[in-house]
Amino acid sequence: MFKIGLTGNIGSGKTTVSKVFELLGVPVFYADDAAKKVMVTDRELIAGVKAAFGDSSYFEDGALNRKHIAAIVFNDKEQLARLNAMVHPATFRAFDEWVNAIKDVPYVLKEAALLFESDSYKMCDYSIMVQAPFQLRLKRVMERDSLSRAEVESRESKQFSEEKKAALADYIIINDDVQLLIPQVLELHQKFLSLGH
Numbered sequence: 229m230f231k232i233g234l235t236g237n238i239g240s241g242k243t244t245v246s247k248v249f250e251l252l253g254v255p256v257f258y259a260d261d262a263a264k265k266v267m268v269t270d271r272e273l274i275a276g277v278k279a280a281f282g283d284s285s286y287f288e289d290g291a292l293n294r295k296h297i298a299a300i301v302f303n304d305k306e307q308l309a310r311l312n313a314m315v316h317p318a319t320f321r322a323f324d325e326w327v328n329a330i331k332d333v334p335y336v337l338k339e340a341a342l343l344f345e346s347d348s349y350k351m352c353d354y355s356i357m358v359q360a361p362f363q364l365r366l367k368r369v370m371e372r373d374s375l376s377r378a379e380v381e382s383r384e385s386k387q388f389s390e391e392k393k394a395a396l397a398d399y400i401i402i403n404d405d406v407q408l409l410i411p412q413v414l415e416l417h418q419k420f421l422s423l424g425h
Contacts, residue, residue: 230420231327231351236327236358237342237390238383239372240364241403243357243384246339248413249288259319259340259348266318267292271319279312281368310388316346325350344388346397359390360404401423416419 234249234256238243246256266273268290277285277297284296301308318373323338331379340348349355360368362384368381389391394400 229265229327229330229333230423232335232337232420233343233349233355234339234358235341235349235350235391235393235397236339236356236360236403237365237387237393238341238380239367239369240399241356241368241409242322242339242341242358243408244305245339245356245401245403245413248410249417250336254335254337254412254417256337256339257323259323259338259343262320262322262326263315266322267315268331268359270318270321273314276314277311280314281307310344316342316348319346320351323348335420341387344393349396354398355396356399356401357390357393358401358403359394360402362390364404370424 229346232245234242236245243258246258249263250256267277268274268286274286279330281297281300285293287293299310301311335353338348340346343349343352343355365384366377366380369375369383370377373380373382388396399416401416403409
């Protein structure tokens, strides 16, 4: 079974692309959702977060105190890196468990915003980058998340540039509202199926 990483900068449409692969019967692991989940389920991670950021990182009921964590890491690169250094390995563990539970599929996808930044692409056999022009991505995210241009640009700045990601990716899907998305996904799907034979 192949493991294929899928990424793209904010607003590129990587989730849309993942959903197309899902329609083709490909299991998709959403790393960003998993990261939120492991924050409240992975005992090793929870202990690490409390040790690093204090017991008030969690509420009495075990829920994550997002405001407390955000206040610490939001404008402090070192603290954010410290948090990521704990969350990424826990997400990797969750991915391994998920993969081990899947049987009889030629390949699985791991959708992750920080596929290259977290080095998790090294756990995958191939990687796909979803690309879209910056102005289009900006417009999509501002509309989708009701964010200002500055807020979107701030999030974008925390990711590798598109050029850097494209250089690391094995395959690129263009999602610019001009080129058709589904034929590009189908072409890659056929390619990955043929690799398995």
